Amino acid sequence: MSRSYLRRRWTDRLVAGVTFLCAVAVLTPLFLILFFLARTGVGALNLDFFTHLPGAAGEPGGGMANAIAGTLLLVGLAALLGVPVGVLGGTFLAEYPTSRLAGVVRLLADVMNGVPSIVMGLFAYTILVLPLRHFSAAAGGLALGIMLIPTVMRTTEEIVRLVPQSVREASLALGIPQWRTLLRVVLPTAAGGIVAGIMVGLARIAGETAPLLFTALGNRFWNWDPLQPIAALPLQIFAYAVSPFEDWHRQAWAGALVLVSLVLGINIATRAAAARQVKLR
């Protein structure tokens, strides 16, 4: 075997090794984060955490019950805006793929996906908080809802495109108008995938903090009024993490554990469900 051949073969192996090490290096922080969340978070979790309001500053005890409820309410408000616009807009992109509007919307949706979330908060502040002179859950829901639209729109488009043309033709051949075909045949066929896309989008916005800082603002008490400031789990984690109190740090870890379990749980479950669907076909 020639020397140069040996050298080339060794280079090949070396590169394979180096890129593998890159993968190890990139994934190490993931394992470290999960490890510290489990170590610190599990010990700090108790029933109080899920059932009690936050305690007074500096005093141990209390929980994040209102923040968990607040996050659910905010995500619900965001879904009211993001899901209809995203699903119907995504259907448009899939059914009229070559129209000029579709091209522009597709690009802008992808671009919006990369716009910093804090800018969404600024926008919701200028159009809802300033005129109403009040921080509110509605403003937080608006900021999160806008962030939800592009995700839902693009996944809906992808899934609706997968619905076979023959399904549409079968319905149209029965004399069913196109709009009813879309609503009653095409969208239900694609429902599984659309719901999966919505879930992943909701999981993403549930963890967002920056757009809520000056819209939902946070609240140490219960609130169900969309026009009043409301607590949210990520906001509470942030406030506790930068506080000087030991017990609040522990609760921040507990909150982070709950949040990450929620977000990663939805991601993993959606993926498993999608994999099973593919297998069934």
Place this chain on the structure above:
Amino acid sequence: MGDRLFAHLLAAMAGGVLVITAAMLAALTVGAWPAIRKFGPAFFASSAWDPVAGDFGALPFIYGTLVSSAVALGLAVPLGLGVAIFLSELAPGWLRRPVGFLVELLAAIPSVVYGLWGIFVLVPWVRATLSPPLKATLGFLPLFEGPPLGIGMLTAGLILAIMVVPFIIAVSTEVMRAVPTSQREAALSLGATVWETTRAAVIPYARSGIVGAIFLALARALGETMAVTMVVGNVPQIRASLFAPAYTISAVIANEFAEATDVHLAALIYAGLVLFLVTLTVNILARLLVARAGRGPGLIRE
């Protein structure tokens, strides 16, 4: 009749994205107007930040944003490309899916959780383990001057690198996978090794997509807020040393916005508008580059 109406409804919903983008530009411009009128372009060259006197300049924040993003990309680009090459060309089949999945999880972890971990794990580690050897070996450079506090530009860059690397990996793996198999087979049949094939046939073909992936990551790094706010130190200063605390545009908005009034508020919205315009531009460029990669290198050379 119903069909036409329904098509219009769908188009209106899709057009919502256009309306929102335009509304964001308009609302932020109106909100920032008092500051735009008062400071104009001098806003970007001034280091003043005095809410009492009503004098504002964004230079230290722009500097902090750019340098922390540069540190992040300096780490994330080589690592991310390594992983992308591994995933698309070199990894055995059984390893691809789990590694790809874990990278996706990395992208799914909320920013505030990165920040929490940053404060309590990464900052002490940078202070006690990473900084002393850096200082001992490279301390003569102005980059590593001064006391290593743990919080500061270096830690912010590190945590940003961890957060943006999944985007580099996902997009570049995708564009490299999209390279036609015939390209690879041609190189392999000439006797090239797998790495030589990657270098000669795959990477040139995917180049514009890879640049697009880096741009996407850059936009993320520029706008990332919570994790950076929690570890960067929040001191508006311009220091050559990466050990020194700094401040970024998004961090100053996050910290001061809820309590700001009048010109202070307008100045923060002005800074946010700039951030919006820059990330918008970088994202559009990224998408165009990635879309171009799908068409192969012939068009790229034009």
